[in-house]
Amino acid sequence: MISDFIRKQIRQGEGNDTEFKTDIHNLETIARTVCAFLNTLGGTVFCGVDDKGNLVGVEDAKDHLQKIHAYLLESITPKALFTVNIDNEDGMDIISIDVPEGKDRPYVFAGSVYVREGGSTRMADAEKLRDMVQSKSVAAERWERRPSMAMEESDLDRDEVRRTVQQAKESGRFAFANDADDIAILQALAVYSAKGFTQAADVLFAKNPALRHPQTRVRVTRFASDKSGDTYLDDRLLQGPLVKVFQQTFEILLQHVRWETRFQSGDVRRTDRPDYPFEALREGLVNAFAHRDYSGFSGGITVGIYPHRIEIWNSGHFPEGLQPADLKKNHPSLPTNPDIAHVFYLRGLMERIGRGGQLIINACQDHSLPTPKWVDRPTGVTLTIFGRTGHEKELLSPNPRQQALLAQLERGDQIRPGEYHQRYAVDVSDRQARRDLVELEEAGLLLRIGKGASTVYRRTDRT
Structure with a gap:
């Protein structure tokens, strides 16, 4: 099913960052648009949508996915990051090509x-x-594209290269023309050039990149309480090729995620549900690995596992002009490390560029969890995903208005902001009444549905 974010983008029609294609027969016109997005501010090509924004679908979309990705990757130079995915609505498949603003402009097609x-x-x-x-000539070469000063061919983890080829093929996202030559594979990934291995090749495919780049290590700590300085129950320092470390980190997270068992009224069957949505945890980790700053030895990634929340910190920052609140809506994408992100995408770990924040928010909402929080400080970015019984500090004590509402609403009941104002908050301003609802939403007690005049709040099953 198409997400609300994508549905809204289609509804807004074609523009500077949106292009509709009725079908995928003319790959050249699609490539020209992708090239243009790379050279401007990024955007999305929707295939299977007519000029008026009506969904018409693409037949046999899965069969075309790899063909489209391979054609774009091979025909646009220099190598660029973009993601190609299938969305379904009312039984119709559309192909979405998400393109970030390119970091190596100008990009050329034909x-x-x-x-x-x-x-x-x-x-x-x-x-x-x-x-x-001129902009390219004065811009500093980004860290991942700089030549590795110490990596040699003997350092190459050839098994990791093989896994990348295999998983790219399995995901249907790319088939390498020469999949028997490791160096040719790295060249196709733009991590090997005439100057040798790049820094991206080092951290992605070296046996132990931490020898040269200690900032690639990841620390995972499990705490006994919700206080960060309190006793820890487990503390691990992981190192190795980036994707392998990512997988180890994710496995540790899954080991410590608790499961809740429920019996619905009138149903003897048991329902098991994890405290956290796995897709939100995975996407939060992927973002940390793909978008962090690798240039400083003091950087890194830390994961804190608390009884009622999980914190993921990385030594990166939001792109200039982008604020945490912008993650709740469609926004320009400017990945920090597109070469690294591309490998994560080919290996099936990244779904779509520029929409990770939206995916995390949606996953938490679907799980009846509080809205996740991003904080961008001088030291780096911290993502906090709150658990099913945490987040007490976000709503220390409901005020009398909120208590009256919660006492009346059953699980699944809905209320509109205006109705809440009239029935429960007549003595305060409309702005304060809406703030009451936002606080309950942030605490995971209500789930917001819709936008503007169609907004309603649904009671979750959290108490």
Whole structure:
């Protein structure tokens, strides 16, 4: 089913960051648009949607997925990160190509540079092209693209290269032209050049990159209470190729996630549910690995497992101009390490570029959990995912208005903001009444559905 974020983007129609394609027969026009998005501010190509925003679907979408990805990857230079996925609505498949703003502009397709203006794609004029070339000439080469000063071929973890090839094939996202030559594979991934291995190749495919890059280590700590300075029950320091460390970290998280057993009224069958949605934990980890700052030895990733929350910290920052609140809506994507992110995507660990925050928020809402929090400090970004019985500090004590509402609403009951104001909060302003509902939503007691005038709040099963 299409997410509310994607449905809203389609409903807004074509524009600077959105393009509709009725079908996928003309890959050249799709490639021109992807090239233009890379050279501008990013965007999404929706295949199986007509010019008016009506879903018409793509037949045999799964059969075309790898073909589209391979064509775009091979025909656009330099190598670029984008994600290709299938969404289904009312039995119809559409193919979504999410494209971030490129970091290696200008990008070229079929010998030409394309840019996006309004809802159209056009060739870049001399002035636009000159601006892109000048910006590239003064920009510092990003860390992951710099040559590795110490990695040698003997350091290469060839099993990790093999796993990347196999998982890319299994996910249907890419098939390497020469999958028997490890160096050719790394070249196709843009992590090996005439200068040798890049820093990205080192941290992704070296046997022990921490020897040269101690900042690639990940610390996972399980605490006895919700206080970060309190006694810890487990403390591990993980190192190795990035994807392998990611998998080890995720496995530790799953080991410590508690399960809740429930019996619904009138049903003797047992329902088991984890305290945290696995997709939110996975996406939070992927974002930390893909978007953190690898340039400093003091950087890294730490995961704190508390009784009522999980915190994931990384030594990165939000892109300039992007705030944590922007993650709740469609926003431009500017990945910090597109080469590293691309390998995570090919291995089936990243679903779609630029929508990770939305996925985490949706997963927590579907799980009747409080809204997750991102905090961007000078030391790095912390994501907090609250558990089913945590988050007490977010709502220390419901006020009398909120208590009256909670006493009346049964699980699944809904109420509109205006109705709440009239029935329970007539003595306060409309703004304060809405704040009451937001606090209950953040505490996981209500779930917000819809936008604007259609907004309703549904009572969750949390007490």
